[in-house]
Amino acid sequence: MKRIITATVRNRSGVLNRVTSLLQRRQFNIESISVGRTETEGMSKMTFVVDVEDFQKLEQVTKQLNKQIDVIKVSDITDKAIVARELALIKIVSNSQLRAEIQGIIEPFRATIIDVSKDSLSIQVTGKPDKVEALIELLKPYGIKELARTGLTAFVRGHQPNTQDGSFQSLLG
Amino acid sequence: MERSQKQEQSAAETKEPKTGADLLVESLINEGVETLFGYPGGAALPIFDALYKAQNSFDQILARHEQGSIHAAEGYARVSGKPGVVVATSGPGATNLVTGIADAMIDSLPLIVITGQVAQGVIGTDAFQEVDVMGVTTPITKHNYQVRDVKDLPRIVKEAFHIATTGRPGPVLIDMPKDISAEVIEAEFQANVELDLPGYQPTTKPNPLQTKKLAEAIGNAKKPVLLTGAGILFAEASEQVREFAEKYSLPVASTLLGLGAFPGDHPLFMGMAGMHGTYTSNTALYECDLLINIGARFDDRLTGKLTSFAPNATVAHIDIDPAEIGKNVPTDIPIVGDAKEALTKLLTHDIKQPEHDEWLVQIHENKENYPLWFNTPDQEMIGQWVIKKVHEATKGNAIVTTDVGQHQMWTAQYYTFTQPDRWVSSGGLGTMGFGFPAAIGAQLAKPDDTVVAIVGDGGFQMTLQELSILQEKGLPVKVIIVNNQALGMVRQWQEAFYSERYSQSIFSIQPDFVKLAESYNIKGMQLKTQDEFIKALPEIFNYEGPVVVDARVLQQENVFPMIAPGSGINEMIGVKP
Numbered sequence: 001m002k003r004i005i006t007a008t009v010r011n012r013s014g015v016l017n018r019v020t021s022l023l024q025r026r027q028f029n030i031e032s033i034s035v036g037r038t039e040t041e042g043m044s045k046m047t048f049v050v051d052v053e054d055f056q057k058l059e060q061v062t063k064q065l066n067k068q069i070d071v072i073k074v075s076d077i078t079d080k081a082i083v084a085r086e087l088a089l090i091k092i093v094s095n096s097q098l099r100a101e102i103q104g105i106i107e108p109f110r111a112t113i114i115d116v117s118k119d120s121l122s123i124q125v126t127g128k129p130d131k132v133e134a135l136i137e138l139l140k141p142y143g144i145k146e147l148a149r150t151g152l153t154a155f156v157r158g159h160q161p162n163t164q165d166g167s168f169q170s171l172l173g
Numbered sequence: 174m175e176r177s178q179k180q181e182q183s184a185a186e187t188k189e190p191k192t193g194a195d196l197l198v199e200s201l202i203n204e205g206v207e208t209l210f211g212y213p214g215g216a217a218l219p220i221f222d223a224l225y226k227a228q229n230s231f232d233q234i235l236a237r238h239e240q241g242s243i244h245a246a247e248g249y250a251r252v253s254g255k256p257g258v259v260v261a262t263s264g265p266g267a268t269n270l271v272t273g274i275a276d277a278m279i280d281s282l283p284l285i286v287i288t289g290q291v292a293q294g295v296i297g298t299d300a301f302q303e304v305d306v307m308g309v310t311t312p313i314t315k316h317n318y319q320v321r322d323v324k325d326l327p328r329i330v331k332e333a334f335h336i337a338t339t340g341r342p343g344p345v346l347i348d349m350p351k352d353i354s355a356e357v358i359e360a361e362f363q364a365n366v367e368l369d370l371p372g373y374q375p376t377t378k379p380n381p382l383q384t385k386k387l388a389e390a391i392g393n394a395k396k397p398v399l400l401t402g403a404g405i406l407f408a409e410a411s412e413q414v415r416e417f418a419e420k421y422s423l424p425v426a427s428t429l430l431g432l433g434a435f436p437g438d439h440p441l442f443m444g445m446a447g448m449h450g451t452y453t454s455n456t457a458l459y460e461c462d463l464l465i466n467i468g469a470r471f472d473d474r475l476t477g478k479l480t481s482f483a484p485n486a487t488v489a490h491i492d493i494d495p496a497e498i499g500k501n502v503p504t505d506i507p508i509v510g511d512a513k514e515a516l517t518k519l520l521t522h523d524i525k526q527p528e529h530d531e532w533l534v535q536i537h538e539n540k541e542n543y544p545l546w547f548n549t550p551d552q553e554m555i556g557q558w559v560i561k562k563v564h565e566a567t568k569g570n571a572i573v574t575t576d577v578g579q580h581q582m583w584t585a586q587y588y589t590f591t592q593p594d595r596w597v598s599s600g601g602l603g604t605m606g607f608g609f610p611a612a613i614g615a616q617l618a619k620p621d622d623t624v625v626a627i628v629g630d631g632g633f634q635m636t637l638q639e640l641s642i643l644q645e646k647g648l649p650v651k652v653i654i655v656n657n658q659a660l661g662m663v664r665q666w667q668e669a670f671y672s673e674r675y676s677q678s679i680f681s682i683q684p685d686f687v688k689l690a691e692s693y694n695i696k697g698m699q700l701k702t703q704d705e706f707i708k709a710l711p712e713i714f715n716y717e718g719p720v721v722v723d724a725r726v727l728q729q730e731n732v733f734p735m736i737a738p739g740s741g742i743n744e745m746i747g748v749k750p
Contacts, residue, residue, distance in 0.1 A: 018311055025312050056499060063496035069316040072372040
């Protein structure tokens with residue numbers, strides 16, 4: 001099962017290595033990882049999507065991460081109300097005849113064309129992973145020359161509903 | 174003339190400017206370090222220069238190999254309860270420490286490991302004796318630091334000691350680039366630096382709801398078992414665990430490293446559990462309906478096949494490391510906290526006495542009917558017999574260290590430990606070559622106690638260069654080589670599981686251990702028969718200096734009982750002769 005875990009870490013040299021080395025050593029599979037600075041100076045936030053067998057393994061992931069001295073807080077936010085986004089850059093084979101057609105495909109996804117060349121187009125899309133996946137699928141027939149994804153980044157919404165509606169399940173498919 | 178020159182020199186020395194290395198040494202003194210294990214080298218020269226200036230402040234031990242220095246530091250830490258401090262140079266100095274760091278990590282020993290590093294300007298250029306020590310040691314340290322600014326040094330040292338000794342103890346490494354240790358500084362040493370560890374707050378106080386749950390479970394248990402691990406030793410909770418076991422008549426099984434946490438001669442003690450544990454302990458762990466694990470990590474050598482481990486038990490686990498709870502064995506009553514605090518709390522609960530007379534009778538019968546056993550030959554010696562005799566000669570009061578293998582298991586089985594912190598062995602990592610240097614560290618920590626290193630002929634040959642320290646420091650360590658001219662445990666497994674194909678496990682060539690000892694000016698003895706051994710025992714233990722004993726034992730002897738790898742704790746072989 002896929003889970004979204006966030007970790008607040010001290011922005012110190014080697015902290016990314018500590019975390020990834022730990023996940024690798026304990027045989028936890030990382031689907032994606034994204035890191036960046038936060039509102040607090042000296043603190044970074046990591047968002048992982050991990051693929052774990054069961055809840056016992058999941059508990060080990062969070063406990064082992066928590067044991068790291070430079071890790072301040074670990075949360076499994078999968079079952080919370082969250083906002084989660086990733087960004088993808090997609091370069092596809094294209095020419096001037098196809099441009100309008102592609103524009104029509106990407107528009108409902110609120111994606112934008114950010115670079116054009118004689119024989120290619122670069123598209124930027126932001127959203128939940130399933131949306132990004134859907135757009136990639138639609139663009140595949142045109143021929144994807146290059147694809148780069150940031151991995152998911154996420155945090156919990158300002159307001160948490162009292163009941164779990166499981167709405168986010170669709171988030172990771 | 175010469176004299177005045179010397180005076181001038183020493184005057185010049187006192188005028189030497191203060192360096193980052195001096196600051197490091199001041200920080201170590203401030204932490205109360207008394208003994209330091211080190212080996213110099215290029216990138217560590219400024220550190221060793223600062224140590225030279227501070228040589229009256231602590232006892233500095235020069236090992237003959239970095240691995241020797243770190244195992245000595247581990248032995249020191251294990252018996253003293255204080256962190257062992259090691260200093261080595263960059264590159265090969267640091268990598269030679271790796272085995273010891275990993276050993277300390279898995280057995281939770283507090284160490285402060287200081288490594289020299291090439292200057293910051295050349296880090297990353299594959300400079301002479303450069304290795305990525307941070308990268309290498311990240312997975313095998315509790316935490317590690319590379320000093321980037323000399324101003325951080327007092328805080329880093331303070332944090333390192335705090336992290337190494339609190340919560341679940343472990344090794345902390347400080348990598349000191351040469352430009353940092355050589356940097357001239359103006360600042361005075363500040364002893365009262367603040368720790369800056371927002372991500373490190375070990376839980377020591379147990380959750381009262383969980384201890385209450387455990388109290389209720391004890392009252393309802395019909396077949397309770399207490400499993401005692403090394404966490405009890407680190408928490409100094411031996412008295413509490415004894416009081417607790419006695420109060421509710423709880424039978425006690427021990428892990429390998431937990432030996433001594435509960436008296437080995439106590440009527441409630443069932444012996445070590447696990448792969449070479451007693452029938453009574455293993456059967457009790459298999460059949461129990463309540464298992465209370467205090468400070469053990471359910472290692473695979475203890476549990477055997479997990480599906481057969483305590484299959485019908487409610488499992489309670491007291492551990493200071495939350496990540497150990499539920500890692501291997503599903504746990505019904507998790508108690509995160511210090512063993513002493515948890516036991517003290519449990520002792521205040523008003524617990525109904527469990528009704529488990531039948532269980533106690535069954536355990537008593539098992540102890541009577543299935544004791545540990547061996548067949549003593551007429552004249553020749555075997556390892557078990559040697560260890561029993563050493564136990565008798567030292568009245569069970571020695572500090573005993575071992576290597577890894579058959580002699581280690583026999584020591585665990587036959588040297589009945591009745592007090593805490595007398596047993597020093599490499600458990601989790603199973604490091605050959607550990608026992609002898611660990612004995613040196615133990616003897617330095619406890620100069621007035623009898624320290625016996627029970628080693629195999631294989632392991633001893635991995636670190637015997639440290640005989641130099643015995644002579645140099647006048648340490649009366651008694652080294653008993655249980656010499657079967659083989660890697661006994663490897664040979665045993667090859668006999669049992671590889672159709673007696675003894676691949677690379679028999680030593681056809683060995684040094685003359687007596688001459689070897691004598692070449693270090695150490696008393697050496699070779700003993701081949703039981704009579705010789707019995708006759709020599711008073712000589713060995715009344716002699717005031719170190720002794721190396723080459724005790725020749727039969728090669729074909731095996732460690733029993735045994736749980737074959739992959740088998741359950743209820744599937745023991747060799748339970749009876």
